[in-house]
Amino acid sequence: MRIATLSIGDEVVFGEIIDTNAPFIAARLYDIGLKVQRHLAVGDVEQDIIEAIRDLATSCDAVIATGGLGPTIDDITARAAAKASERRLALNDMALAHLTEFLAKRGRNVSPANEKQALLPAKSGLIPNPTGTACGFHFQFNSCLFVFLPGVPSEMVRMLGETVIPLIGERRTQEKFIRIKILKVFGVPEAEMDTLLRGVAEHGSQVTVAFQVAFPEILVKLRAEGDDERETVLALDSACLRAREILQGRIFAEDEATMDTVVAALFREKGITLSLVESCTGGFVAKRITDIPGSSDYFLEGAVTYSNTAKIRLLGVSLQILDEKGAVSSEAAMAMARGMRKQSGSDIALAVTGIAGPAGATPEKPVGTVFIALATSSGCQAKMYRFAGNRGDIRTVATFMALNWLRRHLLSL
């Protein structure tokens, strides 16, 4: 099955944005055993879109296009698709009904600009968009299935999963069984992963191992492909077992789970409550904890003690510690965690203090120096880290490390 993606938008071809839709679609198709052969991107130029569609119609079995379905005048994908495939552009009643209902829920009426979003090529199948105004559509042109989705990533992702993947899946000519497992790893240098996991793929030739860095995580993708379902599943399971033995606690999540959801599930399971004090991460840890619905069940409060005054007043960190050891010290981190645990009454309290830069470094404490402390009923411990990178990198990895501390503590690792 020859598959292409087509990204439509001036912002893509002029390099104003980085197209994440095409690789996302390709990766999702790869997961079900389909390889995308090429990506094409063109601007909001009718003739270019028409030519692209006609070219792809002669060389592909399926094309997934994104972009240009919005309400503004430069959104011309539906019109170009109609012209390319010699269809009329017609008001689609279902798309209009969706639009009307979607906007009504938000207290708005359908404007002429929105109405344009219901003008679709005749005889298209509709692709529902649960989270936006632009419905997608699909049609057959020559022997190629064309699918058109909005370019807004969150809308595209949902429509792809709910409608397009099943639609494309139906058309697969050869059935191979493919099973995939993603292990998410933190704390292993990328260059060491190859060596570490060398044995995992050799044992079963059906299984391949690939790595992908998603800073600060490394995703290990185990993929088994075979003619027999049971054998494929067994091959993957056995490769997984070996990888888990090697990586152990450095695997923090698998598949759809994330550090945030894993930590949330552990707090819920253990019935433990949490409070936070942040300095260099400035609320980033609290933000990630509260990203998860229902976090109010275990997260009591957070403090962003940017000023020393706040550290002293709120948490009872002593002036002596701040003067002698500095706000970025193991002693300060522990005092912050202890102070917060005491005043919030939470079971555990975590503190982060550090130098995210670019300013604030000293010879003993370069940019990237971060202390994390955890106070529990059985005491308080702290550790120093030296993280590399710019301010954003340091805050990101310090936040991730703080969440990983919580995870390891809750798992008694």
Place this chain on the structure above:
Amino acid sequence: MRIATLSIGDEVVFGEIIDTNAPFIAARLYDIGLKVQRHLAVGDVEQDIIEAIRDLATSCDAVIATGGLGPTIDDITARAAAKASERRLALNDMALAHLTEFLAKRGRNVSPANEKQALLPAKSGLIPNPTGTACGFHFQFNSCLFVFLPGVPSEMVRMLGETVIPLIGERRTQEKFIRIKILKVFGVPEAEMDTLLRGVAEHGSQVTVAFQVAFPEILVKLRAEGDDERETVLALDSACLRAREILQGRIFAEDEATMDTVVAALFREKGITLSLVESCTGGFVAKRITDIPGSSDYFLEGAVTYSNTAKIRLLGVSLQILDEKGAVSSEAAMAMARGMRKQSGSDIALAVTGIAGPAGATPEKPVGTVFIALATSSGCQAKMYRFAGNRGDIRTVATFMALNWLRRHLLSL
């Protein structure tokens, strides 16, 4: 001049990595007045690369290709380029000399795998690579200039700037002046932007207006193109003036500036200090404030008062307010802001409380109900919002709205 980029690599078409080379190249060309017409990406498949090169040779004046010049067996770009353009593959003495010298400096000898990197299509011009082993090359095929660069972004970026941009620049047939202005807007529905800004482009036909949604922002891109530099600048300035008159305070930043940098610059300029109390945004506002280097100069502290106990103890919000009006109320928001301002000693304090969902809604207060309050020396004000979307959307837009309050307050809007 019709220009395309061509990205070569399985990792690109299978969606294992996000291709940042193509948009980078497009953006650099756009800066010198050249529009890329399309991006194409193919895998490490000889036939696919050959077809892509032949297709592009008939429809483009210049093609900039990246990827597939490395030492491993799946790097086959040079061979495919030679076949596509019917050239021999020949050992390039200069490329070999570069390789030898580059590796010698690092105490290594040329391996057969490396030597392959000096096998280039005959009669190609060499493109030096100061930071890697893979030289680039260029040749004319039909009437199209083909340029091949390595896919490693840091190497590509340098070679593009030092050799390729001048090379392409020479071939520009017509010199047009291009000037761009980006206005970043918050608080106007996308569907209304077209109507609002209709007059802006009509006044001067040299100017085009495009929109791009980067939730919750809308970017308005004004672009002037003309033969005369002064006229082009004047046309853009005058379109900008009209757009600013129409949008006024809803433009929160221009060009490279962001909401975060604008707010930071205002705090610095006014010498005003800030504290924050967050409930539904859970630290997201503090995170964005502290994303900016030097924010400790004006940001004193933040509190994430997720539990009612924390609201009462930390901020002196009365039990009566929480009982009668609820934690999500104008009264609670104001009490939180006033309490934080008093205890932190900051000039202004901002509070956010709301229902991000999915749980926690009541008939009077559906998911998306958010109160923001600002306490200053001249009093305290609060406002209710109803934001749409999922938990993430609501938290994002509430955070953005909070930052926008700070901006408008500091600008006395």
